[in-house]
Amino acid sequence: MxxxxxxxxxxxxxxxxxxxxxxxxxxxxxxxxxxxxxxxxxxxxxxxxxxxxxxxxxxHHPERLTVPLRRKGDKGRRESFVPIDWEDALDIVAEALLRIERTAGSEAIWPYYYAGTMGLVMRDGINRLRHVKRYSGQYSTICVPLAWNGFIAGTGRLAGSDPREMARSDLVVIWGTNAASTQVNVMTHALEARRERKARIVVIDTYLNATAKQADLFVCLRPGTDGALACAVMHVLFREGFADREYLARHTDCPAGLEEHLASRTLKWAQRITGVPAKTIEELARMIGATPRTYLRLGYGFSRQRNGAVNMHAAASIAAVTGAWRHEGGGAFHSNGAIYHWDKTMIEGLDVIDPSIRVFDQSRIGAVLEGDAQDIADGPRVEALLIQGTNPMMVAPEYERVRRGFARDDLFICVHEQFMTETAAAADIVLPATMFLEHDDLYQAGGQQHILLGPKVIDPPEGCRSNHEVVCALARRGSVGLLLSVADGHGVVVLAAGLSVVIPALAHDLDSPLCGAAGVARVLPSDRPSSDPCGIEGFAGGSVGLAARIRIQRATDLAADARSDHRSQSGGCGIAAALAELIADHRSGDPAQEGAGGLVLGHIAAGKGNDPGDRQRSDKPARRKDAMKHHDSP
Ligand code: SF4
Known part of the structure; x- marks a missing residue:
C-alpha cells in the first residue's frame, strides 16, 4: 500500500x-x-x-474505459468494439454530425445529457455546442420537475430555510426521502437537534426504511397520497387553532379559500385515501401545531409520483399555515436551486439560442427515437445522438421503446463514458471520459447553500478526456467557435471561464449592505436579528473572511477582460492567473474559507426568499420553465 x-x-x-x-x-x-x-x-x-x-x-477500476472504441459488429455487444485513435474517433463523430446536418438538418442531431456529473462546466458545456450548432434541445425532465414545480407553486421560488437550521429545530419532519441511506447529512443535522434540543423526528414515507427506524413517529402512507395527508394535517391545524392567521393574511394569497377547501378534508377522508389511521394524522398535526420550530424536509419522493407536484404543494403549505417560516429552525425546504444567480452564458452559449429550435422531453427518448410525430414536433427524425453523463438505456422510462430506438441501424450514436454501460454498448463510437478528481469544475449545492470548487486532484489515465475537451474538439471539427474553446486543455482556464460568470455576483453581494435574495451568506443563522428572524428586512453581515474577499475581488477585476478575451477568441485570460493563484494557495493549504475541506467560494443565503411571503409573483411562469429546462441542482 x-x-x-x-x-x-x-x-x-x-x-x-x-x-x-x-x-x-x-x-x-x-x-x-x-x-x-x-x-x-x-x-x-x-x-x-x-x-x-x-x-x-x-x-482505479480495471474495467474503466481508457481508449476510444469503434463498433465493428452488432449493436449492444461489448465484443463488437475495436480500439481506435482519439483523433480518428473524433473525426468520425464530427463527419457524421456534419453529414446529418447537411442532409437532414441540424435538428436531426440530439446532444443528450444528464447529471452524471453535477459540475457546471462538465455537465452543461454540451449545451454550448448544441446552441451554436442549432441541434435539438431537451427538457431535463427525468428527475426533479414534479417536486420542484410543486414547491415553487407554494413558495414562488426554489429555496427554503437553511438546511443547517435543522439543528436548531424542535421538530424535524423528514418527508419523502430516506435520508439515512441517501442523504446522510440531513441526519447529521436532525440528530444534532435531537441530541442538543431534545427535538423529535417524524418520518413520512411509504415503507419502514432506515430513516423511519430512527423516527420518534413514523407515518406510513400509500404511495402518491401525500397531498391528502397534508390536507388533513392542515384541516386539524385550522380546526384546533394552530393556524397563524396573521402570518397567513400577510404572506399568503387566499387563506380563506384554503380554509374553506380544507373543511371537508377530514381525518376520516384522509384515512381512507392514505391508509394512515386518523389518530396518527391527528397526532402528527398536533405535534406540528404545537411546535413553532418545525422544519419540513421534503424530499425527492415527491418526484416519483404522477401527482407529485400537487402533493409537494400541499406539504409545503403546512409551514405557511403554522407560520413556521417565522422561526429559526422552522419552515420548509426542498432545494436551493434558485438562490444562485449565475449567468451561464459562457458555459452554455445562452446568447446564441435559437428559440425556433425544437426541444424534446428527455424522458420520452424512446418515443422520440421511434419518430412519434408528437414527440418530434413534426420535425426530422433524430439521426444522431451525442451522449454525456447518463445511461438512458437503463434509466429512461419505457424501456422497450428506448431499446427499440437505440437499435435503429440508421441512428449514429456517440457515447462519452467512464465504463461500458448498456448505452455505450449500443454506440458507434465510445469515448473514454475523465472522473471528477481528474478535472477542474464548479459545483452548486441543492441540499445546502454553498458554491464549491472541485480542483483537479490527480491526472486521468492516459486516453481519458473530459466532457469539456470533447465538446471543444467537436466544435473545432465542426468549424464553430465556442466561447470557452480557448480553454481547451487547461483546466484552470476552464475554471476561470466559469468563475468569471459567478464572481461578479459574489463580489456584488460582498459589497452589499444587506444579504438579499442573491446574497453571499455573510450571515449565519445565529446572526439573524430577533426582530426579523426570517431576514425579510435583510441581514447585517460579516462572516466572510477578509482574505477570501480580497481574492474574489481581485479576480473580479480581471473578469471583464477575461470575458471579452473569450469572446474574441484571443486566448488571453487574466482571470486565469488570479484563479491559478487561488487554487495554488488552496493546494498549499491556504484555503479561502472554511479550512482545508473543499474550496468554498461562498455560502449563499436564501435571504429574503426564505419567506414565501416575499415571493415575486411575476417570476412564476419563467421559473417554472427554468425548472423544466435546466437541472441545476438536486
Ligand atoms: S453528496 Fe456525494 S458523498 Fe455526499 S452523500 Fe451524496 S453521494 Fe455521498
Whole structure:
C-alpha cells in the first residue's frame, strides 16, 4: 500500500442534494486512497456516504474505459468494439454530425445529457455546442420537475430555510426521502437537534426504511397520497387553532379559500385515501401545531409520483399555515436551486439560442427515437445522438421503446463514458471520459447553500478526456467557435471561464449592505436579528473572511477582460492567473474559507426568499420553465 502523500480538497460530483465537501488522500500522482467528508465544512461536517468514501475502487477500476472504441459488429455487444485513435474517433463523430446536418438538418442531431456529473462546466458545456450548432434541445425532465414545480407553486421560488437550521429545530419532519441511506447529512443535522434540543423526528414515507427506524413517529402512507395527508394535517391545524392567521393574511394569497377547501378534508377522508389511521394524522398535526420550530424536509419522493407536484404543494403549505417560516429552525425546504444567480452564458452559449429550435422531453427518448410525430414536433427524425453523463438505456422510462430506438441501424450514436454501460454498448463510437478528481469544475449545492470548487486532484489515465475537451474538439471539427474553446486543455482556464460568470455576483453581494435574495451568506443563522428572524428586512453581515474577499475581488477585476478575451477568441485570460493563484494557495493549504475541506467560494443565503411571503409573483411562469429546462441542482 502506497503511503499517503497529501490530502486534497474536492467536491462530490454526484446527483445528490448534499454536494459534500471532500478530503481526498493522494497516494501518488495518479492514485487516491480514502475519501472523507470535510470536517470543517459546516454542512458536510465530516460525514459522507460509504459509496463515495470508497471512490478509489471506481476511479482505479480495471474495467474503466481508457481508449476510444469503434463498433465493428452488432449493436449492444461489448465484443463488437475495436480500439481506435482519439483523433480518428473524433473525426468520425464530427463527419457524421456534419453529414446529418447537411442532409437532414441540424435538428436531426440530439446532444443528450444528464447529471452524471453535477459540475457546471462538465455537465452543461454540451449545451454550448448544441446552441451554436442549432441541434435539438431537451427538457431535463427525468428527475426533479414534479417536486420542484410543486414547491415553487407554494413558495414562488426554489429555496427554503437553511438546511443547517435543522439543528436548531424542535421538530424535524423528514418527508419523502430516506435520508439515512441517501442523504446522510440531513441526519447529521436532525440528530444534532435531537441530541442538543431534545427535538423529535417524524418520518413520512411509504415503507419502514432506515430513516423511519430512527423516527420518534413514523407515518406510513400509500404511495402518491401525500397531498391528502397534508390536507388533513392542515384541516386539524385550522380546526384546533394552530393556524397563524396573521402570518397567513400577510404572506399568503387566499387563506380563506384554503380554509374553506380544507373543511371537508377530514381525518376520516384522509384515512381512507392514505391508509394512515386518523389518530396518527391527528397526532402528527398536533405535534406540528404545537411546535413553532418545525422544519419540513421534503424530499425527492415527491418526484416519483404522477401527482407529485400537487402533493409537494400541499406539504409545503403546512409551514405557511403554522407560520413556521417565522422561526429559526422552522419552515420548509426542498432545494436551493434558485438562490444562485449565475449567468451561464459562457458555459452554455445562452446568447446564441435559437428559440425556433425544437426541444424534446428527455424522458420520452424512446418515443422520440421511434419518430412519434408528437414527440418530434413534426420535425426530422433524430439521426444522431451525442451522449454525456447518463445511461438512458437503463434509466429512461419505457424501456422497450428506448431499446427499440437505440437499435435503429440508421441512428449514429456517440457515447462519452467512464465504463461500458448498456448505452455505450449500443454506440458507434465510445469515448473514454475523465472522473471528477481528474478535472477542474464548479459545483452548486441543492441540499445546502454553498458554491464549491472541485480542483483537479490527480491526472486521468492516459486516453481519458473530459466532457469539456470533447465538446471543444467537436466544435473545432465542426468549424464553430465556442466561447470557452480557448480553454481547451487547461483546466484552470476552464475554471476561470466559469468563475468569471459567478464572481461578479459574489463580489456584488460582498459589497452589499444587506444579504438579499442573491446574497453571499455573510450571515449565519445565529446572526439573524430577533426582530426579523426570517431576514425579510435583510441581514447585517460579516462572516466572510477578509482574505477570501480580497481574492474574489481581485479576480473580479480581471473578469471583464477575461470575458471579452473569450469572446474574441484571443486566448488571453487574466482571470486565469488570479484563479491559478487561488487554487495554488488552496493546494498549499491556504484555503479561502472554511479550512482545508473543499474550496468554498461562498455560502449563499436564501435571504429574503426564505419567506414565501416575499415571493415575486411575476417570476412564476419563467421559473417554472427554468425548472423544466435546466437541472441545476438536486
Ligand atoms: S452523500 Fe451524496 S453528496 Fe455526499 S458523498 Fe455521498 S453521494 Fe456525494
Amino acid at each position: 502506497a503511503a499517503v502523500l497529501e490530502h486534497r480538497p474536492s467536491v462530490c460530483p454526484h446527483d445528490c442534494p448534499s454536494t459534500c465537501a471532500l478530503e481526498v488522500e493522494v497516494l501518488d500522482g495518479r492514485r487516491i486512497g480514502k475519501v472523507r467528508g470535510a470536517k470543517d465544512h459546516s454542512y458536510t461536517a465530516g460525514v459522507i456516504c460509504s459509496k463515495v468514501a470508497r471512490y478509489a475502487e471506481r476511479i
